[in-house]
Amino acid sequence: MRLKRTHTCGELTAEHINQEVILNGWIATNRDHGGLIFIDLRDRYGKTQVTFSPEKVPEIAADAKRLGLEDVIAVKGVVSPRPKGNINSKMSTGEIELDVTELEVLSESAPLPFLVSNRESGSEELRLEYRYLELRTAEIQRSLAIRHKTYQATRSYLAERNFIEVETPVLMKSTPEGARDYLVPSRLHKGRFYALPQSPQTYKQLLMIGGFDRYFQIVKCFRDEDLRADRQPEFTQIDIEMSFVDQDDVLNLAQGLTRSIFKRVRGEELPEEFPRMSYQEAMETYGSDKPDVRFEMQLREFADFASESQFEGFKSVLANGGRVKAIVAENLADKYSRKVIDGLTDWVKTYYGVKGLAFMKAENGGLSGGISKFFTDEQLASIRKRWDVADNDILFFVADEDGERALQTLGALRLEIARRENLIPENIFKPLFVLDFPLLEFGPDAGRYVARHHPFTSPQLEDVPLMESDPAKVRARAYDLVINGYEVAGGSIRIHQQAMQQQMFKLLGMSAEEAERRFGFLLKAFQYGAPPHGGIAFGFDRLIMLLSGTENIRDVIAFPKTTSAMSLMDEAPSFVDEKQLKELHIRLSEDVKPAAE
RNA sequence: GGGACCGUAGUUCAGCUUGGUUAGAACGCCAGCCUGUCACGUUGGAGGUCGCGGGUUCGAGCCCCGUCGGUCCCGCCA
Numbered sequence A: 001m002r003l004k005r006t007h008t009c010g011e012l013t014a015e016h017i018n019q020e021v022i023l024n025g026w027i028a029t030n031r032d033h034g035g036l037i038f039i040d041l042r043d044r045y046g047k048t049q050v051t052f053s054p055e056k057v058p059e060i061a062a063d064a065k066r067l068g069l070e071d072v073i074a075v076k077g078v079v080s081p082r083p084k085g086n087i088n089s090k091m092s093t094g095e096i097e098l099d100v101t102e103l104e105v106l107s108e109s110a111p112l113p114f115l116v117s118n119r120e121s122g123s124e125e126l127r128l129e130y131r132y133l134e135l136r137t138a139e140i141q142r143s144l145a146i147r148h149k150t151y152q153a154t155r156s157y158l159a160e161r162n163f164i165e166v167e168t169p170v171l172m173k174s175t176p177e178g179a180r181d182y183l184v185p186s187r188l189h190k191g192r193f194y195a196l197p198q199s200p201q202t203y204k205q206l207l208m209i210g211g212f213d214r215y216f217q218i219v220k221c222f223r224d225e226d227l228r229a230d231r232q233p234e235f236t237q238i239d240i241e242m243s244f245v246d247q248d249d250v251l252n253l254a255q256g257l258t259r260s261i262f263k264r265v266r267g268e269e270l271p272e273e274f275p276r277m278s279y280q281e282a283m284e285t286y287g288s289d290k291p292d293v294r295f296e297m298q299l300r301e302f303a304d305f306a307s308e309s310q311f312e313g314f315k316s317v318l319a320n321g322g323r324v325k326a327i328v329a330e331n332l333a334d335k336y337s338r339k340v341i342d343g344l345t346d347w348v349k350t351y352y353g354v355k356g357l358a359f360m361k362a363e364n365g366g367l368s369g370g371i372s373k374f375f376t377d378e379q380l381a382s383i384r385k386r387w388d389v390a391d392n393d394i395l396f397f398v399a400d401e402d403g404e405r406a407l408q409t410l411g412a413l414r415l416e417i418a419r420r421e422n423l424i425p426e427n428i429f430k431p432l433f434v435l436d437f438p439l440l441e442f443g444p445d446a447g448r449y450v451a452r453h454h455p456f457t458s459p460q461l462e463d464v465p466l467m468e469s470d471p472a473k474v475r476a477r478a479y480d481l482v483i484n485g486y487e488v489a490g491g492s493i494r495i496h497q498q499a500m501q502q503q504m505f506k507l508l509g510m511s512a513e514e515a516e517r518r519f520g521f522l523l524k525a526f527q528y529g530a531p532p533h534g535g536i537a538f539g540f541d542r543l544i545m546l547l548s549g550t551e552n553i554r555d556v557i558a559f560p561k562t563t564s565a566m567s568l569m570d571e572a573p574s575f576v577d578e579k580q581l582k583e584l585h586i587r588l589s590e591d592v593k594p595a596a597e
Numbered sequence B: 001g002g003g004a005c006c007g008u009a010g011u012u013c014a015g016c017u018u019g020g021u022u023a024g025a026a027c028g029c030c031a032g033c034c035u036g037u038c039a040c041g042u043u044g045g046a047g048g049u050c051g052c053g054g055g056u057u058c059g060a061g062c063c064c065c066g067u068c069g070g071u072c073c074c075g076c077c078a
Helices: A058-065 A124-129 A138-160 A201-209 A247-266 A279-286 A303-308 A312-319 A338-352 A377-387 A403-420 A498-507 A512-526 A540-548 A578-583 A590-596
Strands: A020-032 A037-043 A046-052 A072-081 A096-107 A183-185 A193-195 A214-222 A234-243 A276-278 A323-329 A358-363 A366-368 A394-400 A431-435 A440-443 A448-451 A478-483 A486-493 A533-539
Touching: A020 A046, A020 A096, A037 A058, A037 A072, A046 A058, A046 A072, A058 A096, A138 A214, A138 A247, A138 A540, A201 A214, A201 A234, A201 A512, A201 A533, A234 A247, A234 A540, A247 A431, A247 A478, A247 A486, A247 A533, A247 A540, A276 A279, A279 A403, A279 A431, A303 A312, A303 A323, A303 A377, A312 A323, A312 A394, A323 A403, A338 A403, A366 A377, A394 A403, A478 A533, A486 A540, A498 A512, A533 A540
Parallel strands: A046 A096, A276 A431
Antiparallel strands: A020 A037, A020 A072, A037 A046, A072 A096, A183 A193, A214 A234, A234 A533, A323 A394, A358 A366, A358 A394, A431 A478, A440 A448, A478 A486, A486 A533
């Protein structure tokens, strides 16, 4: 190129007037007035208006007429003040313009599938196909810049505190516990496969045994599971592990890191001490293990009222060990007609599998409608009093013999109503730690207990005796960091003693032989002096979502995949040549062959 | 694995309820006019495999079945 930029498109101001400069960039808009042509030239740093005057430079102005959106050009000219009344206060460069004397067309753009100036002008499907164009949009430029700042903030915070960044393998041993693995066939070892890491869990523990007492890594993880708005098949974690620590040390570190990131990236002051809440309390008051505490509408216990009522549905649920809880949605009774309530009822039935949704409305100082007829006036009055119910509030009730399901359903309803009614304040951040997760849960499919976090999670010491008598009651030394209803980080103190690890495997129904086959390398390492250790992993993408204010994980990843794990731009995954398969000792089954050919 | 919504011009959408002459609009694109615009204005023009396959019908963008793709949710995600 002949004309190399001397400045970016975002930096010229009145101070540069009369200087001769060169700008390079993309054409954001062009406004051809016949006698005078305006082009807004754009790069990552901003936009600058450049003008072509047919009077002064007739040949160049004639060339400029042929330019189109997103052509890449270089222009040389003199920085000039805009005439009075033509200053654009919306642009940082709005006081000046570039009076062009030379033009070099570096590259022309084909007609655009959507407008770079307006992301809404194309469907997400189309934008993903032309992701490189979407990367030019202000939104994606901004969120990737936030992502970059967050990498920097993370590295400097941790490095300043003696953490050492270590890379762990991407090709590793498959450990079929947890999510499905992405597998990579081995050419050299017939019939064998590597797995891509679901997380560097085992490696970080081995690093502790290896004496790297404070480790971190910003690392890609891979899970072959179905996707959601906040889940991608490959995603990034800030992985952290520490030796000679207890739970509070890890939480304080995570808290400090989070505060530092929000401060440095957004200028946002998070509380010095994040609130801490037990898993049990989170479930009881919010119906979720990742409560959004930006708004109230907490779950209320209804068992005592229900058991004294005439409502057999609730009474039989309670008699069978179930739960009945309620929420009070303030000032919505008039808005929630029978039809709206029926809609919500269908919604909870369909998605959460409960039998129904009960309600009452508060009016004229009492409670009426719905299930109110099963209660005496005295009972209704005392419900209103205990919950401080005001006229026009509406009360929703969910009962289920599976108590956890009742809580989760009501928690989901709480969120749904809050979203519909815009009860969730934006641009505020409410972090909290959720603690004391159960170590195990009964897996109906497996017919045994499965680790809720992972099989290396330490039980709380006082609960160890329960491992024999009542495993479901054992609490783990596991914790999550939740912000605005997103699980942003999760971790645990690990088991570092062989005997305990073996007991854990036994509880999980894993024989000594099986444990040896799957995790033998780790168990062996534990024989050579394992320090007590624990850690935490941040979902980096979700953190960026919060920092940049989006609810779509694809907005914060440069080249994301669709909800069916396809990359629309390069069409991955793709079929491969027979020759490649042969080298890998792989033969496709008959039913997929026609598609491959 | 299951459910809901969506797929029509380069793009965003309307048309589908109630099948019927030539499938419309806006933006973009092309050509012209325009010296102070910044969502420039203005005149004209081109542009359609109605995702794909099958069925019903005299006749299908519209109804039915299947399929592919997108989004959101349940299951799943230690």
